[in-house]
Amino acid sequence: MEAFLKRNGNKSLKKVEKDVEMEPDDEKDNKSRYQPWVEKYRPNKIDEVSHQPEVVSALNKSIETGKIPHLLLYGPPGTGKTSTILALSKELFGPEFHRSRILELNASDDRGIGMVREKIKKFAQKKISKAVSSDYPCPPVQLIILDEADSMTVDAQAALRRTIEVYSAQTRFCIICNYVSKIIEPLASRCVKFRFTPIAEEAQMKRLQYICEQEEINHDNSALEALVEVTDGDMRKSIMMLQSAGRSYEGDKLTAEDIYEVSGKIPIEVIQDIWDQILNQSDTNISELAENVIQEGYDIMQLLSQLIELVTNAATRDVSHLKKARIAEICAETEFKLIKGGSEELNVSYLLVSISDILNS
Amino acid sequence: MMESEFEDNIWTEKHRPATFKDLAYNQKYTKAIKRLINSQDFPHLLLYGPPGAGKRTFTRCILNEIFVLYSNYHIELSPTNNDSHDRIMVNNMIKETAESQPLKREKTKGKDFKIVVIHDLNLLSRSAQAGLRRTMEKYMSECRIIFQCESLSRVIDPLKSRCALVRVPAPTYDTVAERMKDIAKMENLSISTKTIDMIARRSKRNMRKAIMLLQIYSVNFTSISDIGKALSLGYEQIISEILKDLISEQSATRVKVIRNKFYQLISKGISTECIFVNLIRFLMQSDSLDSNVRYEITKLACEYDFRSKLGARSIFHLEGFICQAMVVIKKSKIQSGYGV
Ligand SMILES: Nc1ncnc2c1ncn2[C@@H]1O[C@H](COP(=O)(O)OP(=O)(O)OP(=O)(O)O)[C@@H](O)[C@H]1O
Numbered sequence A: 001m002e003a004f005l006k007r008n009g010n011k012s013l014k015k016v017e018k019d020v021e022m023e024p025d026d027e028k029d030n031k032s033r034y035q036p037w038v039e040k041y042r043p044n045k046i047d048e049v050s051h052q053p054e055v056v057s058a059l060n061k062s063i064e065t066g067k068i069p070h071l072l073l074y075g076p077p078g079t080g081k082t083s084t085i086l087a088l089s090k091e092l093f094g095p096e097f098h099r100s101r102i103l104e105l106n107a108s109d110d111r112g113i114g115m116v117r118e119k120i121k122k123f124a125q126k127k128i129s130k131a132v133s134s135d136y137p138c139p140p141v142q143l144i145i146l147d148e149a150d151s152m153t154v155d156a157q158a159a160l161r162r163t164i165e166v167y168s169a170q171t172r173f174c175i176i177c178n179y180v181s182k183i184i185e186p187l188a189s190r191c192v193k194f195r196f197t198p199i200a201e202e203a204q205m206k207r208l209q210y211i212c213e214q215e216e217i218n219h220d221n222s223a224l225e226a227l228v229e230v231t232d233g234d235m236r237k238s239i240m241m242l243q244s245a246g247r248s249y250e251g252d253k254l255t256a257e258d259i260y261e262v263s264g265k266i267p268i269e270v271i272q273d274i275w276d277q278i279l280n281q282s283d284t285n286i287s288e289l290a291e292n293v294i295q296e297g298y299d300i301m302q303l304l305s306q307l308i309e310l311v312t313n314a315a316t317r318d319v320s321h322l323k324k325a326r327i328a329e330i331c332a333e334t335e336f337k338l339i340k341g342g343s344e345e346l347n348v349s350y351l352l353v354s355i356s357d358i359l360n361s
Numbered sequence B: 001m002m003e004s005e006f007e008d009n010i011w012t013e014k015h016r017p018a019t020f021k022d023l024a025y026n027q028k029y030t031k032a033i034k035r036l037i038n039s040q041d042f043p044h045l046l047l048y049g050p051p052g053a054g055k056r057t058f059t060r061c062i063l064n065e066i067f068v069l070y071s072n073y074h075i076e077l078s079p080t081n082n083d084s085h086d087r088i089m090v091n092n093m094i095k096e097t098a099e100s101q102p103l104k105r106e107k108t109k110g111k112d113f114k115i116v117v118i119h120d121l122n123l124l125s126r127s128a129q130a131g132l133r134r135t136m137e138k139y140m141s142e143c144r145i146i147f148q149c150e151s152l153s154r155v156i157d158p159l160k161s162r163c164a165l166v167r168v169p170a171p172t173y174d175t176v177a178e179r180m181k182d183i184a185k186m187e188n189l190s191i192s193t194k195t196i197d198m199i200a201r202r203s204k205r206n207m208r209k210a211i212m213l214l215q216i217y218s219v220n221f222t223s224i225s226d227i228g229k230a231l232s233l234g235y236e237q238i239i240s241e242i243l244k245d246l247i248s249e250q251s252a253t254r255v256k257v258i259r260n261k262f263y264q265l266i267s268k269g270i271s272t273e274c275i276f277v278n279l280i281r282f283l284m285q286s287d288s289l290d291s292n293v294r295y296e297i298t299k300l301a302c303e304y305d306f307r308s309k310l311g312a313r314s315i316f317h318l319e320g321f322i323c324q325a326m327v328v329i330k331k332s333k334i335q336s337g338y339g340v
């Protein structure tokens, strides 16, 4: 334990009593000055959530009628799941009550069976104050948000099944996860399910355009296109990259190159060069080639996906389909071994040697 | 007090740049990152790159750039492998830091957030990484995290998408040589360009290793042949012998000879991965085997390294590898008609 934490100074951190109510407006302004863009541009209203029309219209209806079912939101990272639920609670309860009416439990908390029961029980048994707020619907229910529920154990989920039923009179559960398959069926079937899809190009472009205007980023359109291209529908990633490129670019306009620079993508020339060297049978170089890839610090997963991309595009037309399939197989094997903890250099060596073997046989 | 004296004696610490101004290399990245962190709202950062490329130095420069007195306003965590409590630990640390008293403005150049540095992110278990997802978002405005890791492949996607990624490549040979010359000058060490070049090559673009070797040289050696021997770093010598043993004869007695060498390496604290990596490096350089055999052996090394990570006794896997490799070599010798 001692070795785990190396604390530099500040040994006696004192907790500050946090005000439960919202901060006054000027404080909030001040806070947003320090907010990275992904937080700053998190949708505040359900209507601001882009590209998820199904969820938006369903939840808007809920707000109107004040009837909320148990929810299960799932989908890939950065598509608006957490944002949607936060926006929902704000719109339902307003700034005055939204803190006291929601309980957020996430994977960071200890979520054994006991804890789930205890915390939820404590929260759910609380009497709800009769809220009188003219501006917000404030239905007489409270929300328990289980974010990142895919890392909950099966046992804990099973325990939750019963809990949901016991408290369903005034408590609604909202389960959020990336992989719906990790949620046990009896739990999933108690909820209304919404699938979040990767954000489409136009929707992303619109949002990014808006942020660029707000932040006064002078940009070339190609930059935004590049962003959409490299992030595969993960809106958080594109906002994140927009900030890191937008705050660091040289020159007078943000261009596609600046984006590629921060995206972690391996330059296409480098990939092509590796390919050419392998093709040229100069296989004594292969360990040097592998060493070089490692020393340049490239992300090996990125290398794999870009190799696959190269193999499937027109530039490698004269390689037979069978060979391509075998290369893809090797890439898959490498990916598996890396995730399970295999050595990067060995695996890259093996990958390159194998490709050379396949191409030159 | 003791510590600083100690640090002064170690060149890698003594000559570690403290501010962006002093950074001798990676200029292009330096400039970009400096612009980014000079805005008040910069996001979490994830620095990745090979060992010795300068991630730690980079972090120190970043901290120095953000705060005047860096060391009192941040917290550092180094996760260790196989720590089953890391999830709770890391999260509590971040929460505690984020909720602690605001900093005094004049000491932090007017910034209102704290910094948590997490080293070796790739050693953090997957569940701990998953546990960071919401915590990172929740406390983003109070607390920024600077992650460091050697490889991104074991970092989960949702975490990558919550950070600005910064690649820190290893310095080139020339840069390493330049830096060594500078340090030699500062230390009043006379050293020939040829020796510097040799050390630079040996250290494989790892700045830390190069400076360490330079210091060893300054203390112990004067002649070039001496340093040649010393620089082959003991274990590399043994590994290259193992490869020679393996190629020249395939027999049970040879396995025994090699086993002793493996034990030597293990007792020196050389990791199994390091042994395999170096074996393959030497293998690729040797031209006494044809490419097909080299391919087979690389495949084996990859497989056995992987198994050794899942298993517990590394000697089994090393030896299993050697036996299999012998089979491959023997077969090819028989096929090509000699050595029967
Ligand atoms: N549909 C969307 N509309 C507008 N902004 C979005 C949308 N999706 C994501 N974003 C942006 O990305 C950021 C992260 O989104 P959010 O936290 O909702 O993702 P998530 O789906 O919960 O991802 P994860 O599965 O990684 O938790 C938001 O702060 C917002 O800036």
Ligand SMILES: [Mg+2]
Residues within 6 Å of the ligand: A081, A082, A083, A147
């Ligand atoms: Mg989320």
